[in-house]
Amino acid sequence: MIYRTIGIFAHIDSGKTTLTERILFEAGVISAIGTIEDGNTESDQLQEEIERGISIRTSFHTVPWKTSFGTFEIQLIDTPGHIDFRNQVTDLLPAMETAIVILEAGTVVQSQARLVMEELRKANVPIVFFINKLDRFGEEYLDTLVSLEEILQIPPVSLFQKGKSGHWEYYLQNESAFSKSVKEEILTWEEDSLLAFWKEGNDSSNLPKLSLKKGTKEGKLFPVYGGSAKTGEGVRELLDLVLWTEPKEINEDSRSPFLVLSRRTDPEIGRYAVVYPTLSIHKREIEKLLLGNLTPHHLHPQKALGIPETNGGDKKEISFLSPVSLDPLDPIIKGKLGVLLAHPGLTMEPGKPVLPKTSLDHIPDPNWNEATPSPFSVVLEPDLSSEKEFWLCRLEELVWEDPGYRLELREETGQMVLYGRGELHLEIGIRRISEKTEKKLNCSSINIAKLELFKKMSHKVALEHRAFEDQKSSGALIAVLEDTADFSKHIAFEVSLPEEVKHTIETSFMEACLHGFYGEEVCGLRLRVLAYEMPKGDLQTTLTLLKVAILAGVKECFPSNTYLVCPLTEIEVMVDADHLGVVLSDLSRRNAKVVSIFEAVAGKSHLKANASAQNLLGFSGALRNMTKGIGISWERTAFTSEFYAVLKE
Structure with a gap:
């Protein structure tokens, strides 16, 4: 087989x-x-x-x-x-x-x-x-x-x-039935075979079929x-x-015999991953490879951290099952997909090899994944506080299956925040966790990430604060506020300063950037410290006054020097001529920019447009209503220093 x-x-x-x-x-x-x-x-x-x-x-x-x-x-x-x-x-x-x-x-x-x-x-x-x-x-x-x-x-x-x-x-x-020119076209990528084909002069030559087999694999x-x-x-x-055609050869990984394709949860067997075996191997060899160097607390990381164990926390063996019958498989055959049950001693990240957890420091937080945080989020709150654990369990199962979601717990309010890749992604995620239950979950409207971006400029500032009837001073800090090429913010010191002073400047600057003129975090700027005259007297008092000087001085620079930005959404729509006008009108009301319109096929127009993600919320549903069923055919939302929408300036 x-x-x-x-x-x-x-x-x-x-x-x-x-x-x-x-x-x-x-x-x-x-x-x-x-x-x-x-x-x-x-x-x-x-x-x-x-x-x-x-x-x-x-x-x-x-x-x-x-x-x-x-x-x-x-x-x-x-x-x-x-x-x-x-x-x-x-x-x-x-x-x-x-x-x-x-x-x-x-x-x-x-x-x-x-x-x-x-x-x-x-x-x-x-x-x-x-x-x-x-x-x-x-x-x-x-x-x-x-x-x-x-x-x-x-x-x-x-x-x-x-x-x-x-x-x-x-x-x-x-x-x-195919002409000689078609066979020559197949052989074009391989000059030696093409010359041999011409030399043979035989229409029944097997060279084109062999070249088709090999050339597809090589991407030629x-x-x-x-x-x-x-x-x-x-x-x-x-x-x-x-x-x-020849398949791509999946190379063996010396660290692991499995690649994770996808993760799932089953009512009977719990959490599992669909995996691709990169080599043929027996179960005992897998356990020696993946679990051989693990200590008991690696096998039971939840127990070591005082967290209640879930989904097979007592399992000490690796369980590899048939995806069809869920029967145990041994030996494992290279290339034959199977089901690997979640194991407390293993990491099982989609798109990556299955690897042992070698230390508690590397245990992944169940509320976080390595994907780029999404600009879309909703705040969730159970109708009854006693049901919070129920909803947390459902949300964690959702994140397990699709790491495109991210769950965050706000300790100060007790609220849960679910991040997703887009409006549809979040809407479907909430619908999925709400299925087959009468418990009520309160959801906010979708929140769109916003930032204040520092304008392209260089602004020299002299920061000082006095107190106690001007008898105490923070000292004079001379610095330059300038824009960066991205959304980052950092500090450059061009003068040697004591560590306590540097720490105060850094923390004060970052705190000042938390809330700008429009109330959002300010990014895209750097504080370049040129000089600092430190006064005599009590160091702690000086540092306190220095913090006040930086907080007040930096914030004074934000009005008229920052602009509000949010993610940009690109869309494509295939719409017929009868509905094109009303779709364009709605896009205009949303301040969308039409990039192109061209006639495609069967009386339909291919429309490309972009707008701020905030303005396009709900557009997909409105589009279906306007066109009696047609939805967005492609949509991409991103929030980078090269790809964003300006809201206020």
Whole structure:
């Protein structure tokens, strides 16, 4: 048996889930094809997925498949398309052997597909393209190929064509139907093979097929098939093509036998991770590798810290199970996906190898993840204080499954703050934790992160504060306030000072930056200390007065010298002509900037715009109402020193 891990990637609504459903049907895994409209597909099991008609989390499927060149077990992975769940896609890349990227006929390559192609190529994952929806758009895929060539910077190789009977023909199944020029196109990347092909002068030469097999793996060749996921045309042929090409070799990691693809929670077995074994190994060898150097407190970190144990805290062995039957597996086979139960002595971060916890200092905080903190957040408070532990448990399970969320506890107020990647991400997260319970959770409106950015300038200041009828002084501090190139803030000393004085200057400056003219944290500035005349007398009194001088003096510089900024959101919408005017009008009311509008296909216009994330809150719902169902096809929100929106200046 040959195991192949294959991911399906695409722009939102291009047909990933429909293709997955068709593959499962063609392989005999399911007896009837479900649809997104009916909410009965194998990939979308969450209530939110069924109601919204979108994939929220990655789904894994085992597909048996026989070809003329081998018998395979395909480990098919259907990925979410929405940008808010992007981390679930990138987490898969270290263990991805081959990728199917779906393109939609009748239009250029869309933004989400562009993004995933870039990430796949960086990760050296072989790509096979499938132009979908040819049942609707016929032979209207030339623009797609032209757009694809522009992105790849090399011509993709179209290996399907309309036959004399009116049906599509595919290269691997009917090689003789394709012209010599197509075979030469396959061989172009490999000069020696091309010269050998010319020398042979034989149309039945096996060189093009071998070159196709190798060139795709090396990222020198990008084969393209086309058809319809809905009707099944070209789907079986697509699988044969993908399996014919050589997969990416996933290298062994001497530190760990597993790569984590995704995390889940099951009512019966608790927390677990879907993992990719990077080598064949027996269970006893795994335990020796991962747990051999751990002491008892590493195996029970919760107990060592006085935290109640949850989810298998008493387990001392590693449990690796079949993803289908949940039966224990031993030995583990390289490349065959499995389920690894959460273990108190192991870290299991998506997209990374499973590693032992070597010290208490490295135990991850359950309320924090390493992802970049999101600019979107909501404040949560239980209706009854006695229910706080219940909601904390649900929130921690949400963060476990999707590290794109982050949970923060505010000790001073007792409130819980949930951070997410976007408006939709947070909305779905709250809906998920609120399912199947009558307990009430109070939620604030979505909060958008804001900062005050120091204007590009250099401002010299002389800071001094006197007290006790001017008998005591902080001393004269001469400094320059200047902007930085990013959102950072720091201090540069150009004079030698005692450590106590430096510490007072640093802490006072940082405290002064906490609340600017608009009430937000001030960033993008540096305090460059040029000189300081320290007065005689009591040091503690001097330091206290120095703090007051810095707090007052720095804050005096903020009015008219800072401007309020927030995240910027970019959107793309495919909208028909009847609704374009009302959509543009709503964007204008939200102070959005229209970047481009061009006619795409079937009377629809492709609209790109951007605005502050604050102004675009709720726009997705308003858009669906305006257009009777059409939603945003792509959305990205970011908050960096190069990518932000100005609110007040």
